[in-house]
Each structure stands twice: as C-alpha cells, then as structure tokens.
Amino acid sequence: MADEHPAGAVPVLTIDGPSGSGKGTISRRVAETLGWHYLDSGALYRAVGLAAGWSDIDLSDASALVRCTFDTRIAFRGDGHAEPRVIVNGTDATDEIRTETAGAAASAIAAIAEVRAALRDRQRAFRQAPGLVADGRDMGTVIFPDAHPKVFLTASADERAERRYKQLKDKGVSVTLAGLLREILARDARDANRAVAPLRPAPDAVCIDTTGLGIDAVVERVLALLPARQGQGF
Ligand code: DC
Numbered sequence: 001m002a003d004e005h006p007a008g009a010v011p012v013l014t015i016d017g018p019s020g021s022g023k024g025t026i027s028r029r030v031a032e033t034l035g036w037h038y039l040d041s042g043a044l045y046r047a048v049g050l051a052a053g054w055s056d057i058d059l060s061d062a063s064a065l066v067r068c069t070f071d072t073r074i075a076f077r078g079d080g081h082a083e084p085r086v087i088v089n090g091t092d093a094t095d096e097i098r099t100e101t102a103g104a105a106a107s108a109i110a111a112i113a114e115v116r117a118a119l120r121d122r123q124r125a126f127r128q129a130p131g132l133v134a135d136g137r138d139m140g141t142v143i144f145p146d147a148h149p150k151v152f153l154t155a156s157a158d159e160r161a162e163r164r165y166k167q168l169k170d171k172g173v174s175v176t177l178a179g180l181l182r183e184i185l186a187r188d189a190r191d192a193n194r195a196v197a198p199l200r201p202a203p204d205a206v207c208i209d210t211t212g213l214g215i216d217a218v219v220e221r222v223l224a225l226l227p228a229r230q231g232q233g234f
Contacts, residue, residue, distance in 0.1 A: 005148060011036075011131040012146075013226070014139035017153035018188050018199060019103070020160025022210050022218060026153065027135035028083065029219045034133070034226075039126040040076070040084075041136035041143070042106065044119055046097035047074045047088045049105030054089075059108045062115075069109075069118040100183065107187055110137075111194040137191060140202035149225040152201035153218070155210045160184055 005011050013036075015027045024040065031038035048065075051072040057064045078084030085094045096102060109115050116138075123143050126132055134143065140150035155163075161181040168175050191199040201207055206225055210218050 005146060009146065010127050010129050011148070012127055012134055012139075012144045013131070013149055013151070013222070014134045014136075014144055014147040014202075014205075015151045015153060015222070016135075016137055016139050016141070016199070016201065016205070017151075018137075018160070018184075018191065020164050020184060021153040021155045022163070022215070023135045023153050024083075025215055026210075026218050026222060027133050029215065030222050031133035033219070033223060034131060036131035036133050037126055037128055038084075039123060039132060039134040039136075039139075040086075041119075041123055041134065041139060043076070043086050043097060044074055044122065045106035045110045045115075046102045047086060047093065048072050048115065048119075049107075049109050050093055050097050050102045051088055052109065053101070053105055059105060062112050065109050065112060066114040066118060069115045074122075103187070107190050111190070111196065113196040116142075116196055137199045138197040140205050141200070142197050145202070148204075148227075149222075150202045150205040151222055151225065152205040152207045153210055154207060157181060157184055157188070159211045 013030065015023050015030070017023050028038055048069050052059065052065055052068045055068060057068055059065070073089050075087040076084040077087060085092055086097055087093065088097070120143060123134070126134065127144070134147070136143070140147055158181065161177055161184050164180050164184070165175060165177050208218060208221055
C-alpha cells in the first residue's frame with residue numbers, strides 16, 4: 001500500500017460504501033473543508049439510468065444502454081457549497097435522479113461491464129488540482145486504485161433505512177420504514193453480488209462504521225487520515 005500519491009499526481013481521497021452510509025454528505029463536507037473537487041459517481045449512474053428511462057430503453061437491452069451511456073451529456077453545476085445541480089442532456093435533473101426509480105435503474109445499469117467502462121474515463125477526468133474527493137462504490141478499488149487515503153463507510157441497514165426515511169419525509173414523500181429497509185437490503189445484495197466491480201472495501205481502505213455517529217465526528221475521522229493532517233487535531 002502506498003502512503004502517498006506518486007510525485008506530481010493530483011491527490012485523491014476515495015469514500016466508498018453502500019447507500020445510506022452517509023457518503024454523499026461526508027464527501028461533500030470533506031471536499032469543502034479541503035477546497036478540493038468532488039465527484040458524485042452515483043449521480044453519473046443515476047443520470048444514465050434516467051436518460052435510459054426518458055428514451056424508453058429496456059433495462060435488459062445492454063447494447064442500447066451502452067450507447068445511451070456514451071450519448072448522455074452530464075454536467076454538475078454548483079458553487080462548491082450547496083449540493084451541485086445535475087444537468088442531464090440539458091435538463092436540470094437534480095431531484096429526478098434521486099427518486100427510487102432512478103436509483104433502481106442506476107443499480108441495474110451499473111451491473112453492465114461496458115457501461116462501467118464507458119464511465120471510467122469520465123470519472124477519472126474529475127481528478128484535477130488541488131485534489132479530488134471521489135464518492136461511490138468502486139472509487140478505491142477500480143477508478144482510483146492509487147488514491148490515498150481510501151475510506152469505506154458502513155452503517156447498519158436499520159440506521160440507513162431510518163436516515164433515508166427522515167430525508168424523504170422532510171421532502172414530503174410518503175414511504176414506509178419497512179419498505180425502505182427491504183429496498184436497501186435488495187440494493188445492497190445486488191451491488192455486492194454483481195460480477196463487475198462488486199461493492200467491497202479496497203484492501204487498503206479504512207472502514208468506518210457510522211452507526212450512531214454524527215456527521216462532524218465522521219468528517220473529523222476522515223480528515224485525520226490525510227497524511228498532512230495527521231497528529232494536528234482540528
Ligand atoms: O450512491 P448512489 O445510491 O447514488 O448510487 C446509485 C447506484 O449506482 C447504486 O445502486 C450503485 C451504482 N453505483 C456504482 O455501481 N458504482 C459507483 N461508483 C456509484 C454508484
């Protein structure tokens with residue numbers, strides 16, 4: 001395991017983990033604190049899933065989905081503070097990509113190796129100075145294998161379902177906790193058991209269980225892993 005990036009390489013900190021582990025919030029906060037760029041790789045899969053739906057592409061038609069992946073234009077717009085807007089083929093799809101339908105489509109297309117390959121270079125293009133915080137499922141294992149540090153966030157399925165329940169309730173979406181738990185367990189199983197890039201920690205990842213931990217505590221633990229910050233306490 002490398003303790004630092006090769007000389008001259010733009011540093012990358014990867015944060016992988018299952019849905020509801022708090023990756024998005026933690027990654028954005030860490031990126032903001034460091035003044036680094038932020039890659040929400042799940043948003044790319046969700047955007048392609050959504051675009052496939054807009055074009056009525058069957059989720060079992062792998063070659064049409066691969067074409068759709070190449071054809072879909074995805075842009076992130078933000079001021080680096082709030083959650084960035086996600087523009088898909090010119091349309092602001094920030095809210096639509098967060099729906100359960102888009103999430104399920106994303107999970108289905110994410111199992112196709114050619115779709116993953118088609119998104120690989122797009123993800124690597126986010127690696128720009130002064131640094132990148134990359135959030136996803138395979139950031140540390142496949143997309144940025146030389147990243148340091150690599151973090152793998154987990155939380156119990158019950159807590160992840162509760163967090164999601166609160167988020168959706170706040171947005172006025174009507175859901176049941178039991179239904180969300182079922183969906184989370186099904187999504188976990190699909191993401192962990194797929195043949196390509198299954199969800200698992202990189203061998204050199206630091207695993208942090210966020211069950212019962214607040215956002216600030218997790219952000220601090222992640223920042224403390226950066227070589228330049230070790231022993232500083234902040
Ligand atoms: O993190 P998320 O819930 O927004 O991700 C949506 C789906 O995309 C999820 O089911 C798995 C897939 N995904 C992936 O396979 N690889 C990534 N790097 C990010 C997301």
